[in-house]
Amino acid sequence: MDTVLFSKEIRRNTLRCLHSQGSGHVGGSLSIVDLLAVLYSRHMHVDPTNPKMDDRDKLVLSKGHAGPALYATLALKGFFPLEWLDTLNKLGTRLPSHVNINLTPGVDMTAGSLGQGFSCACGLAIADRVRGINRYVYVITGEGELQEGQNWEAAMLAADKHLDHMIVFVDSNKMQIDGYTRDVMDVEDLVAKFKAFGFDTQRINGHDHKAIDDAICRAKAVSGKPHCIIMDTIKGKGVSFYETMGAGVHSTTVTDEQYAAALEELK
Amino acid sequence: MELRKEYAGELSRLMKQNDKIFILDADLAGAGGTKPLYAEFPDRCLNVGVAEANMACVAVGLASCGFVPFIHSFAPFSTRRIFDQIAVSVSYSEQNVRIVGFDPGVHTTYNGGTHMTFEDMACMRALCNVAVLDITDGVQLRKALPYIVQHNGPMYMRFVRKQTDTLFGEDYVFRFGKAEHLRSGEDVTIVASGTMLFDAVKAAERLAVNGISVDLLGIHTVKPLDEEAILASARKTRCVLTVENHSIHGGLYSAVTEVLSAKVPTLCDAVAVRDRLTQVGKLDDLKRDYGLTADDICRRALALVASK
Numbered sequence: 237m238d239t240v241l242f243s244k245e246i247r248r249n250t251l252r253c254l255h256s257q258g259s260g261h262v263g264g265s266l267s268i269v270d271l272l273a274v275l276y277s278r279h280m281h282v283d284p285t286n287p288k289m290d291d292r293d294k295l296v297l298s299k300g301h302a303g304p305a306l307y308a309t310l311a312l313k314g315f316f317p318l319e320w321l322d323t324l325n326k327l328g329t330r331l332p333s334h335v336n337i338n339l340t341p342g343v344d345m346t347a348g349s350l351g352q353g354f355s356c357a358c359g360l361a362i363a364d365r366v367r368g369i370n371r372y373v374y375v376i377t378g379e380g381e382l383q384e385g386q387n388w389e390a391a392m393l394a395a396d397k398h399l400d401h402m403i404v405f406v407d408s409n410k411m412q413i414d415g416y417t418r419d420v421m422d423v424e425d426l427v428a429k430f431k432a433f434g435f436d437t438q439r440i441n442g443h444d445h446k447a448i449d450d451a452i453c454r455a456k457a458v459s460g461k462p463h464c465i466i467m468d469t470i471k472g473k474g475v476s477f478y479e480t481m482g483a484g485v486h487s488t489t490v491t492d493e494q495y496a497a498a499l500e501e502l503k
Numbered sequence: 504m505e506l507r508k509e510y511a512g513e514l515s516r517l518m519k520q521n522d523k524i525f526i527l528d529a530d531l532a533g534a535g536g537t538k539p540l541y542a543e544f545p546d547r548c549l550n551v552g553v554a555e556a557n558m559a560c561v562a563v564g565l566a567s568c569g570f571v572p573f574i575h576s577f578a579p580f581s582t583r584r585i586f587d588q589i590a591v592s593v594s595y596s597e598q599n600v601r602i603v604g605f606d607p608g609v610h611t612t613y614n615g616g617t618h619m620t621f622e623d624m625a626c627m628r629a630l631c632n633v634a635v636l637d638i639t640d641g642v643q644l645r646k647a648l649p650y651i652v653q654h655n656g657p658m659y660m661r662f663v664r665k666q667t668d669t670l671f672g673e674d675y676v677f678r679f680g681k682a683e684h685l686r687s688g689e690d691v692t693i694v695a696s697g698t699m700l701f702d703a704v705k706a707a708e709r710l711a712v713n714g715i716s717v718d719l720l721g722i723h724t725v726k727p728l729d730e731e732a733i734l735a736s737a738r739k740t741r742c743v744l745t746v747e748n749h750s751i752h753g754g755l756y757s758a759v760t761e762v763l764s765a766k767v768p769t770l771c772d773a774v775a776v777r778d779r780l781t782q783v784g785k786l787d788d789l790k791r792d793y794g795l796t797a798d799d800i801c802r803r804a805l806a807l808v809a810s811k
């Protein structure tokens with residue numbers, strides 16, 4: 237499937253999911269959609285009918301609050317019915333606001349308490365290596381999330397153990413909850429930091445599908461080092477009024493009117 | 504008024520009088536209500552980003568220089584996530600840090616399982632010298648703050664950021680370590696903390712209609728517990744029901760039964776979360792699912808009275 241069409245479908249269904257609740261983590265869900273579209277159409281070796289198969293690529297959505305974007309992607313890939321998207325956050329749901337390894341087919345790790353996913357992914361990569369499974373582990377973290385020191389413990393480990401089947405994507409949408417990341421607690425220069433930690437590091441436009449695809453291919457061609465792809469993105473990407481909302485887009489409403497207007501833009 | 508507004512408003516008043524109060528946040532200053540203080544007191548407010556462990560130990564550095572730091576996050580992230588930082592650098596080092604946990608227990612609602620804690624009070628209560636407050640409403644929080652600032656020793660407090668319901672009137676007086684005797688009765692003692700006091704008051708009224716008289720104790724200070732009030736009530740009613748938005752392990756039920764079993768062995772039961780995982784949902788649905796409603800209080804109180 238064309239990744240551009242797929243990304244629109246994911247955005248529409250991410251908003252469907254959030255609209256069923258009336259609000260949620262809109263901004264940070266929409267900013268990773270292009271990555272998910274490219275990963276799940278060109279790279280992720282997974283089987284929707286056998287989501288736990290040993291020989292699969294794994295994704296750790298460490299910024300677990302972006303669950304709705306992953307749920308939309310997984311539903312469109314056939315991991316579960318699209319109707320599940322309307323159950324977000326209802327008691328007993330399989331789709332909680334923050335991702336859970338036990339509740340949702342296709343979700344490989346629990347996340348939501350920020351800063352833990354990167355370490356969990358190291359464990360996955362080491363387990364694959366020990367078991368002789370030659371697959372990739374992908375991590376998606378927010379740039380705000382990188383303020384958690386545990387990420388840098390994981391980065392040190394990944395480089396020391398040459399986890400070259402691990403690719404970490406930093407969704408650098410430049411905002412966290414309390415405002416612009418550079419105003420709250422600057423995390424840059426991320427390229428220099430990851431390079432200094434021993435990563436094969438690239439920085440790309442995180443909404444350019446060809447750039448994402450090329451970067452993943454380039455990363456896979458480098459052996460002996462873990463990989464970091466810093467993606468410059470826009471929080472709320474794809475819907476004009478969310479893109480221009482400012483830091484408030486982190487957690488905001490998806491009213492009937494907003495949902496209708498967004499679908500109009502995403503035709 | 505939302506609790507977070509009461510909180511920030513009273514802190515602003517106190518910070519004008521006391522230049523030792525220091526505010527620390529970990530990317531939830533807007534959510535928790537302290538954001539306006541950053542403009543008012545730029546030198547005494549610090550947002551460390553999403554880095555709770557760092558926040559705790561920075562606060563300890565400040566406390567060791569005579570400041571009274573308040574650290575804030577959602578209840579799991581300001582307690583269990585940084586337990587060793589609090590154990591070693593705050594408790595063991597006897598540093599005057601105030602730890603604030605937002606939206607404890609079921610009040611986490613849509614943020615769900617990863618953000619919900621039923622063990623924050625257990626963690627904090629287990630640490631030497633850390634006082635534990637489970638706040639009921641905005642009036643209580645506002646009236647408690649002047650005391651909280653001058654308390655000698657570390658302290659943990661949990662409250663619901665956006666809550667607007669109030670139980671107490673403007674004449675309310677906060678007395679640290681003292682239970683509020685809200686209702687006198689003979690048949691059963693109900694000891695409730697935090698927001699569960701709202702449900703306990705409702706339940707006591709319903710039980711009264713059914714001819715059961717409740718001795719109702721409201722607890723804000725879970726540690727140190729008002730042992731005298733609990734022992735006196737237990738001697739009178741000979742059965743005690745505790746009510747908390749927390750796990751049955753390590754919170755109010757544990758605190759109350761620790762005292763009773765040693766001094767006045769008494770039949771007890773608890774309205775509390777019984778070793779269940781956290782989950783996402785609406786407040787009402789969660790309260791029903793975990794058995795934390797006024798109905799649950801009535802049902803357990805009646806069973807206790809019947810088995811006396």
Ligand SMILES: Cc1ncc(C[n+]2csc(CCOP(=O)(O)OP(=O)(O)O)c2C)c(N)n1
Pocket residue numbers: 263264265267299301348349350351377378379380381382407409411412413471486529530531553555576580584
């Ligand atoms: C340990 C922890 N502390 C605080 C939070 C609350 N929180 C949720 S998202 C967020 C900001 C994250 O910023 P970023 O990683 O840049 O996410 P994005 O902008 O991509 O959504 C915070 C502080 C949390 N989920 N976990």
